[in-house]
Amino acid sequence: MLTSSLLKPITLKTRLVTEEMSFTAVSTDTRTITAGALFVPLIGERFNGHDYVLTAIQNGAVAALWEEGQPLPKELPSEFQLFMVKDTLYALQEMASAYRKKVNPKVIGITGSNGKTTTKDILASILSVKGETYKTQGNFNNHIGLPLTILGMPSTCEYLILEMGMSGFGEIERLSMIAEPDMALVTNIGESHMEQLGSRAGIAKAKMEIKEGLLAKGSLFVDSDEPLLRTWNDPCIVKVGFKEADLLIDHVTATETGYEFAIGNESYSLSMLGKHNVKNAAYCIAVAKNFGLSVEQIKKGLASLSLTSMRLERLTGNHGELIVNDAYNASPTSMIAAIEAIKMIPNYQKRVLVLGDMFELGSNEEALHKSVANVITEPITHIMTLGDRAKWIYEAILERKHESFQKVTHIETKQEAANHLKELVDNETVVLFKASRGMKLEEVITIYQDTKERGND
Structure with missing residues (x-):
């Protein structure tokens, strides 16, 4: 358990002189505060955690770090412990370093x-x-x-x-x-x-x-x-x-x-x-x-491996299709790796790629998106792209006229993608979903699964 003794190297003075305290948790977010926790108010470009100390107290915090120079609320309970520090972020990091050594x-x-x-x-x-x-x-x-x-x-x-x-x-x-x-x-x-x-x-x-x-x-x-x-x-x-x-x-x-x-x-x-x-x-x-x-x-x-969701996560669709949900995030390297993974799975007649935008690629983002097309070869059968950037993948595939896929489509909306999938999938189909987190491409899975269920009513 974290105790106030770990704060001594970074404590300049305290609001109260008390015996050593124990904390059940450390939190920088009042929404996750639990009873007995230490609150660490951080300062960002658009927020100041010190403004929320009273909320932290209401939610169970028993003490807080406090950055020198920040005004104290008049309503602050007299029994609430503060540890005054020069920089709350640095103090948080030093506490972690000390606790790592202790455990x-x-x-x-x-x-x-x-x-x-x-x-x-x-x-x-x-x-x-x-x-x-x-x-x-x-x-x-x-x-x-x-x-x-x-x-x-x-x-x-x-x-x-x-x-x-x-x-x-x-x-x-x-x-x-x-x-x-x-x-x-x-x-x-x-x-x-x-x-x-x-x-x-x-x-x-x-x-x-x-x-x-x-x-x-x-x-x-x-x-x-x-x-x-x-x-x-x-x-x-x-x-x-x-x-x-x-x-x-x-x-x-x-x-x-x-x-x-x-x-x-x-x-x-x-x-x-x-x-x-x-x-x-x-x-x-x-x-x-x-x-x-x-x-x-x-x-x-x-x-006994259990994986975090949306990382090449295997799901079974309503028609027995294999859904590979890898929509947590994407870069050209990881998208190419995911496509290669789909190509290597044996025993599927239809191999469908649903690919979305990749972000934070800089000035070379068009070429990097188009580079993904180089690995989209047989046995891939169907490709759908969704998003302004992913359209570059679609265009690069069309430029390679020697490739013969059953269908290459650029989709404008997630509903449209769901409608296409509804008509396409069967128990001999594997579908990959891959895009950057901001695309929330996994929503297509929810839409087309719900769409199929409604269609079967």
Whole structure:
């Protein structure tokens, strides 16, 4: 349990002189405050959390950090404890760092353009076989979310898995310094945040900042199949991939539910779509072995895998069709990987792609969208694009006149997409939904499933 003793290094003075306090939780959002929590009011461009301290108290907060110079509400209860600090965000981060040291779990940091959440889920499933494991919840992977994740782990935690996201240089380094990972992963390098970082090389440099907080005897696992990572050489770096790797993945065979593969003389099964997820699993196997898990324990963890929704999520439609919901987010790298996954699933006559816009690709976004068309080949049979940017994919497919799909359509609305799907799908169909989060492409699934149900009344 978090106690006020962790605040001593950052406390300049307190409103009250009291005995040590214990807190049930730490929150920056009054909507998630629980009884006995510590409230941390942050200051942003359009908000000031200090304005909501009375709401935090009403919802159960028993104490708060308070930034020097911020006015105190006249209605503040006299018994409510404040810890005065120079900067509440910095204080939150330092509290997390102190709590990480106090609990002292094995910490694994995960970054990369794509696959962070899936890799986190795989690793959590494996490590939980051996000990109590806590992982990043939702998208709490930035300069605020990561400290809150650390502060949210139980005091009995043995393995802490932290996603690390970023939009610019220096951010991953700061997160890594807070977390001090025993092991770290860079899953891949994509195109997200190209606007801020300028190039894929810039993205690779930013992601590799995770090395800065790595503990002295720690290991950093990276993608050996990515040229921008293959050139990094450091005693801590272990390269994982399908070729020229320190940890080589081979004998990869697609099944209807996932893959069989081998690492050295050990064979594994993964009930997940997408060959790229075999690599994500290999990272996790490498970490688990470094922590002393046996092959049997690793296989048990893989067999009990439970994934966060909308990441190549398999659903069964009303007509027996396989729906692959990968609509949580998208970049050209992840969209191409998802399309390749659909192509490799055996035993389906119709393979349908429903593709939407990808955001944050910078000035080269048209070419990057069009690059996706290069992998849309047989056995894909039907393509639907939805959105102004996704129309570039549609146009690029039409330019390749030698390709003969049954149908390529650009759709204007989600309802129109649902109507097309209603007429198309049967029990020999697999449908992929893929787009950036802002498109909310999963709504098409809801619409066309409901549409079919109404049509069957």
